[in-house]
Amino acid sequence: MANTALADPDSGLTQAQLAARYGLRVADEPPSLGEYSRRLWHYRHFIATYANAKLVASFSNAKLGQLWQVLTPLTNAAVYYLIFGLVLEQKSIPNFIAYLCTGLFIFNFTQTAAQNGTTAISGNLGLIRALHFPRASLPLAVTVTQFQQLLGSLVVLIAIVLVTGEPITFAWLLLVPAILLQTVFNAGLTMAVARMGAKLADLRQVMPFVLRAWMYGSGVLYSVTLFEENLPGWATRLVEFNPMLVYIELARVALLEEAPVLNSSLPQLWLVATGWAIVMGVGGYLYFWRGEQEYGRG
Amino acid sequence: MVDQYEASNDATVTLPQVRERIPTVVVDDAHVIYRVHKGAGGGTSPVAALRRIVTRTSAPEIREVHAVKGVSFTAYRGEAIGLIGSNGSGKSTLLRAIAGLLPVNRGAVFTQGQPSLLGVNAALLNDLSGERNVTLGCLAMGMSPAEVQREAPGIIEFSGINERGDFASLPMRTYSSGMAARLRFSIAAAKKHDVLLIDEALATGDKGFRKRSEQRVRELREGAGTVFLVSHQLSSVRDTCERTIWLESGVLRMDGPTDEVIRAYEAFANRK
Secondary structure (H helix, E strand, O other): OOOOOOOOOOOOOOHHHHHHHOOOEEOOOOOOHHHHHHHHHHOHHHHHHHHHHHHHHHOOOOOOHHHHHHHHHHHHHHHHHHHHHHHOOOOOOOOHHHHHHHHHHHHHHHHHHHHHHHOOOHHHHHHHHHOOOOOOHHHHHHHHHHHHHHHHHHHHHHHHHHHOOOOOOHHHHHHHHHHHHHHHHHHHHHHHHHHHHHHOOOHHHHHHHHHHHHHHOOOOOOOOHHHHHHOOHHHHHHHHOOHHHHHHHHHHHHHOOOOOOOOOOHHHHHHHHHHHHHHHHHHHHHHHHHOHHHOOOO | OHHHHHHHHHHHHOOOOOOOOOEEEEEEEEEEEEEEEOOOOOOOOHHHHHHHHHHOOOOOOEEEEEEEEEEEEEEEOOOEEEEEOOOOOOHHHHHHHHOOOOOOOEEEEEEOOOOEEEEOOOOOOOOOEHHHHHHHHHHHOOOOHHHHHHHHHHHHHHHOHHHHOOOOOOEHHHOOHHHHHHHHHHHHHOOOOOEEEEEOHHHOOOHHHHHHHHHHHHHHHHOOOEEEEEOOOHHHHHHHOOEEEEEEOOEEEEEEEHHHHHHHHHHHHHHO
């Protein structure tokens, strides 16, 4: 079963022995976690370029181009202001429009990241089957793209907050660590749903409903105190640990003076936010890494 | 079978620049089996799918396609190997297994370094310009930004997409299929690969490009790599490869000098 050429030192070896003799590796051997992380770091420029390319490509057919990065959240805010601010006038929450937009934009960051994450692998099979690169680059690029989108939304949000008469305070600085924690959380979430979406194409159809339910459970459109008023105690405690509710509340606490909050203890809020970032970030990464060899199968 | 291996060894020994023969790809009794889920078994209607979910039965119609059945061979540094065979004989599947993109079910594939597969369906981002795709593709192959800057003009030049005006700055969706394939080949061929697997890519370009790419494949090979070429165009196999492997329904039929194998293959194809 081997090479039988005359005077060949390798003759008589089986294929496996021959491979071992010259130090060949098994083709589909999964990389170790350290090796994988190192490779991923080496690909950071690819992630950044790919994310930026995706952002540009998403506006490439629109006449107004990248202006939509700001126009989309602005239009969104206008529609919600029309309905919740003028038609269904809210009295219970001071500065409702700023309260609403904060929740909306912060939630949207995670929502679109999760939505696009489900197709991060399945939508890029051509690239995956053609080139070898750490596949985690793709869901991470989705997170980076959404982060860039968020920056556009934040410009709009800050304008709205200022126009509605909120003062600029030092508390605003807390928005930075809050969003960074959320970004880590999103990265983990995106990697997790990317692996699930690679195996199960049906996830893409289910995702909108999951995200809708999540939005209602995060107190985006109404006062978070409604949870306390209408739910039994244990369920309210549960809602308090909803990561999205926590990230939204952190942003509201940072930007708004009198926003109603469900978690009255600020240290607890930060603790839960950090906890979720670590659990989701590390967990999502490990989960994605373990599936690394399967992604080409589609 | 032993005879075939001897033949293959003779072919590689005649290569002048290779003294010690160092194996780069060792395929040991590789089997690849596709499991094909035939969608919703027992009818594709939503009702049938729902019934399966409710009754928790899995789709009964899982067919197994045994695409590669126990193939073994050794490829050496500096070789260019053609893979021929009729449609569905397992050529592309074997390439994917060598590239590590499709795990083998039995047996093993050993490789030196990371083989790169270059196929015609290796789509990049169609909404982006050719230039940006070059940057992305190079970064995806692991080049540093500085290397990309250095290589990019050469890649566009090689692909020849700018021969009819400035196409490099237009989105790739405006390219003809031949232009896109040329650009993809140029990107993949820009890097020195230990093992380069080419799937029908050379067939798409026009005559001038085919000449250039065949030259490039030769250069890559001299850069101490191994090149596999899957093609139905026997002429391009004859021009680039001195060794050829003939697969027929997943079984290795013949492995030896290109002329001999192609002669046997043509006799077989004509007889059918």
